[in-house]
Amino acid sequence: AQSVSQHNHHVILSEAASLELGCNYSYGGTVNLFWYVQYPGQHLQLLLKYFSGDPLVKGIKGFEAEFIKSKFSFNLRKPSVQWSDTAEYFCAASYGAGNKLTFGGGTRVLVKP
């Protein structure tokens, strides 16, 4: 069965620090990759997605992610975080032509002002 794993459950950092959240997916052929964010009390929002092409994907709010096929990874990065980036971040993958998403366990990020 396909699986997605996120390396960190909790991350605490200060404003202006750089953020990198790890995500690995299991092999399953063609894969589409996503990062979603869930701000406190809000619904999941799509940060960015990778289907094909340039492995460096830029998303909203200054986030980017890099698809490294050889490492089965799709890590999320932001050079300088803000307090408003406090949220839970979910990596997800869909395989083949299907739309079904497999989610990672999520990473709670707390940015201290």
Place this chain on the structure above:
Amino acid sequence: GAVVSQHPSRVICKSGTSVKIECRSLDFQATTMFWYRQFPKQSLMLMATSNEGSKATYEQGVEKDKFLINHASLTLSTLTVTSAHPEDSSFYICSASGGQGKPEQYFGPGTRLTVT
């Protein structure tokens, strides 16, 4: 962007009763809708996938007779939790996608179900 709504946002029901949760895509036609369950401080667990006009496909371990899913139109799917028990208390989230070639899912705000 694509907007998905859920109703109600919160519901409290007594054990043994049934609860219906609605999921609507407000500005696009959702050929596929998904229902997830999220336990506190955990990730989303896919319960079932529903395509408009056909029976839902349930994930392993999800009781189809307990969690009835109807996707009667391209903008509405419903999840009915039948004979609810306290262990069914959870956060239920739906998402919608435009189908083949449009794999992005757009998520609703979720419904907090509490069974007393």
